[in-house]
Amino acid sequence: MEIHQVVVGAGPGDAITNAALDLRDILRQACPSEVYARFYDQRLHGDVLPLKDFARRPAAHPEENIILFHASIGEPEVFNFLQERPERIVVFHHNISPAAPFVPYDPAFAGRLDGGRRELAALSRRAVMALAASEFNAEDLRSLGYRNVRVSPLLLDVDRLQALEPNALTVNHFEQMVKGPVVLFVGQLLPHKRPDFLLQAYHALTTYLDPEAHLILVGSPRLPRYTAALELLVRELHLPRAWITGRVGDDELVAFYRRADLFVTASEHEGFCAPLLEAMAFDVPVLARSFAAIPETVQDAALLLAPDDGPLVMAEAMRLALEDDALRAGLVRRGRRRLAHFAPDAARAALVSHLMELV
Amino acid sequence: MDATEQPDEPTPDIDALVDRLRAKVDERRQAGIYPPELEEEMAAHFRRITSHRILPNLDDLQEALGDLQRRLDFRPERTPIESRLPAGAAMHKTLAKLQARQIAGALEQVRDFGEGVLQLLTLITAAIENPNSHVHTDLVGQMDATVERVSGYERAPASSAEAVSDLRRRVEELEALERGRRFEPWFGNRAFADEFRGSRDELLERYADLADHFLERAPVLDIGCGRGEFLQLLADRAIEARGVELDPDLVDECVRRGFKAETGDGLEVLKSVPDGSLGGIVLSQVIEHLTPQQVVDLAVIARDKLRPGGLVMCDTPNPQSLYVYAHSFFLDPTHSQPVHPAYLTFVFKEAGFAVQIDWRSPPPEGDVLRPGEGADDPNVSRLNQLLFAPQEYALLAYRG
Numbered sequence: 001m002e003i004h005q006v007v008v009g010a011g012p013g014d015a016i017t018n019a020a021l022d023l024r025d026i027l028r029q030a031c032p033s034e035v036y037a038r039f040y041d042q043r044l045h046g047d048v049l050p051l052k053d054f055a056r057r058p059a060a061h062p063e064e065n066i067i068l069f070h071a072s073i074g075e076p077e078v079f080n081f082l083q084e085r086p087e088r089i090v091v092f093h094h095n096i097s098p099a100a101p102f103v104p105y106d107p108a109f110a111g112r113l114d115g116g117r118r119e120l121a122a123l124s125r126r127a128v129m130a131l132a133a134s135e136f137n138a139e140d141l142r143s144l145g146y147r148n149v150r151v152s153p154l155l156l157d158v159d160r161l162q163a164l165e166p167n168a169l170t171v172n173h174f175e176q177m178v179k180g181p182v183v184l185f186v187g188q189l190l191p192h193k194r195p196d197f198l199l200q201a202y203h204a205l206t207t208y209l210d211p212e213a214h215l216i217l218v219g220s221p222r223l224p225r226y227t228a229a230l231e232l233l234v235r236e237l238h239l240p241r242a243w244i245t246g247r248v249g250d251d252e253l254v255a256f257y258r259r260a261d262l263f264v265t266a267s268e269h270e271g272f273c274a275p276l277l278e279a280m281a282f283d284v285p286v287l288a289r290s291f292a293a294i295p296e297t298v299q300d301a302a303l304l305l306a307p308d309d310g311p312l313v314m315a316e317a318m319r320l321a322l323e324d325d326a327l328r329a330g331l332v333r334r335g336r337r338r339l340a341h342f343a344p345d346a347a348r349a350a351l352v353s354h355l356m357e358l359v
Numbered sequence: 360m361d362a363t364e365q366p367d368e369p370t371p372d373i374d375a376l377v378d379r380l381r382a383k384v385d386e387r388r389q390a391g392i393y394p395p396e397l398e399e400e401m402a403a404h405f406r407r408i409t410s411h412r413i414l415p416n417l418d419d420l421q422e423a424l425g426d427l428q429r430r431l432d433f434r435p436e437r438t439p440i441e442s443r444l445p446a447g448a449a450m451h452k453t454l455a456k457l458q459a460r461q462i463a464g465a466l467e468q469v470r471d472f473g474e475g476v477l478q479l480l481t482l483i484t485a486a487i488e489n490p491n492s493h494v495h496t497d498l499v500g501q502m503d504a505t506v507e508r509v510s511g512y513e514r515a516p517a518s519s520a521e522a523v524s525d526l527r528r529r530v531e532e533l534e535a536l537e538r539g540r541r542f543e544p545w546f547g548n549r550a551f552a553d554e555f556r557g558s559r560d561e562l563l564e565r566y567a568d569l570a571d572h573f574l575e576r577a578p579v580l581d582i583g584c585g586r587g588e589f590l591q592l593l594a595d596r597a598i599e600a601r602g603v604e605l606d607p608d609l610v611d612e613c614v615r616r617g618f619k620a621e622t623g624d625g626l627e628v629l630k631s632v633p634d635g636s637l638g639g640i641v642l643s644q645v646i647e648h649l650t651p652q653q654v655v656d657l658a659v660i661a662r663d664k665l666r667p668g669g670l671v672m673c674d675t676p677n678p679q680s681l682y683v684y685a686h687s688f689f690l691d692p693t694h695s696q697p698v699h700p701a702y703l704t705f706v707f708k709e710a711g712f713a714v715q716i717d718w719r720s721p722p723p724e725g726d727v728l729r730p731g732e733g734a735d736d737p738n739v740s741r742l743n744q745l746l747f748a749p750q751e752y753a754l755l756a757y758r759g
Contacts, residue, residue, distance in 0.1 A: 108424055111425050305380075306377065312387075312398055
């Protein structure tokens with residue numbers, strides 16, 4: 001028996017890729033296991049195999065083998081591959097971003113997201129099991145027609161991040177240039193994550209409440225038009241202490257987490273939201289809005305605003321979370337406790353035991 | 360509650376906390392700290408940025424690109440094999456099977472080419488979308504600088520050093536103008552009045568008949584009461600009165616004589632009394648010191664403060680007498696302008712008063728022109744009317 005994993009795109013530092021490689025290493029102790037990708041970064045050559053090589057793999061009884069497919073976006077070629085393969089299919093649902101917010105910025109990408117949902121629904125007929133990192137995602141799978149749905153915590157290795165030495169240049173920059181409190185967002189700059197909402201709240205914060213505060217938006221700018229709009233907003237609101245960093249390396253990310261006084265997200269759609277737990281690992285209090293899987297991920301370990309609270313309430317919450325030491329200490333303490341639920345070994349064990357049921 | 364949770368820590372009431380945050384926002388909104396439509400304006404601002412400036416109308420281009428990408432899905436199965444000829448489909452199918460390897464090879468090459476084309480088009484689209492790549496770099500820089508400057512002004516107009524120094528300059532100009540208008544002689548008003556207004560007894564005699572008009576019209580407010588001659592005349596007639604005077608020395612003198620008097624601006628004091636509470640208002644030799652605006656204001660304020668039948672008495676130099684200019688009007692540097700009796704009559708009538716003019720103080724007999732012996736020269740009397748008309752008049756305005 002063999003268990004292989006398929007992802008659409010693989011890149012170094014990408015959360016899904018990391019989780020897939022981590023699982024592969026465990027599975028290899030029991031059976032042959034590879035990670036295949038339709039698109040992958042050349043730096044992963046050898047670690048990740050091209051999808052078109054899958055067919056060349058000799059297999060005496062392919063119908064006994066398992067393909068664990070990580071679903072996050074549409075890709076017709078991968079979908080056709082999965083539909084035609086004789087192996088048993090397990091779907092790990094990483095959540096597919098809603099298409100509508102992308103339409104104004106990248107209609108083609110919005111089309112791929114929509115396609116992804118259609119493909120995911122069609123795959124339900126082939127899947128023998130489906131896994132989800134949150135109850136929110138599990139419910140989504142059920143609504144798409146999946147039956148054998150399990151919640152399995154995301155393989156998230158925050159210890160690895162914590163063990164990294166922070167990037168010296170970034171640390172130096174903070175020491176020299178950044179004096180006031182730092183509010184940090186980590187995540188891709190995508191419309192449904194509402195970085196524009198954060199900038200509006202931050203505008204109110206620095207204009208009316210705390211002129212010394214900094215806002216740092218860390219994450220890769222996937223949509224050039226949307227990023228350009230955010231940069232223009234920063235210039236026009238005259239926010240010299242707002243910083244859109246673009247993609248950063250892990251050691252830089254560690255430097256940001258270590259310097260941050262508050263982690264904040266205004267996101268309106270998350271299947272799990274790993275950065276919330278990363279912030280908790282670095283003892284950074286978390287402020288977020290109650291959307292999708294976020295309340296489930298943080299439980300009582302974050303200051304959660306209601307969906308209809310506007311940027312001014314968020315600005316007020318930012319100030320409170322920066323100034324109220326008792327509140328901060330409580331959030332950090334509860335964050336550590338919440339993090340314990342996501343211990344990597346427990347997550348690995350849960351995932352493997354789900355898969356072993358199929359053996 | 361799970362095992363790791365310490366039972367002694369109270370569950371935080373995040374909801375109550377967030378409620379307090381909302382209340383705080385409302386408070387700041389009501390206190391005017393936040394502009395009224397701040398959130399709406401910020402949201403609209405971002406919408407404008409995304410809809411008008413970041414997005415040139417390139418959606419069609421992007422859609423075509425996405426469409427092209429979907430068409431890259433070349434597969435031998437998609438090659439049509441159906442045929443209208445009998446057994447044609449089977450023949451095509453057989454041929455396709457025989458040629459499958461060649462077809463797949465050809466498709467591989469086509470796909471390879473197609474991907475290259477798609478990549479090129481993606482680059483071209485990106486170049487078109489990013490105006491910085493083909494707009495002169497200086498222009499972009501200048502636009503950015505302009506936007507930054509404008510937003511700077513919008514954010515903090517009051518704190519701008521330039522705005523403050525502009526204001527300071529303006530204030531200094533106004534202060535200089537004001538200094539030019541000010542008149543603060545080192546001699547006292549008392550000395551001036553003694554020298555030029557006539558003795559106390561002369562004035563008591565001159566105004567006695569005017570004071571009689573205020574019988575049955577108590578209480579009376581004497582605006583610009585000066586040394587208190589009119590207050591004296593009213594007191595002699597047992598008419599309740601009080602005086603207002605700008606010069607505190609003169610007020611002291613009135614008080615010493617046992618009259619009610621206060622230091623202040625007469626019009627302001629008049630404004631402060633209850634409506635309909637006065638029987639009379641005296642302005643003796645006052646309105647020629649007022650500005651035109653104060654004169655018209657006086658009429659309506661007086662109407663409000665007097666009860667029906669109440670009386671305003673203003674006596675003032677008569678500008679219809681040229682003798683006045685030669686002898687008295689310009690003696691007092693604080694006179695602003697003479698007030699014409701026809702104009703003053705008009706103003707008080709318009710304000711709702713019934714008006715009489717009492718012509719007073721004819722020039723001394725000796726100064727008036729006399730016609731030659733036995734002659735009755737009409738020119739002389741016309742000249743006398745022009746030159747030697749009464750030096751003063753008193754306006755008697757009765758509230759209807």
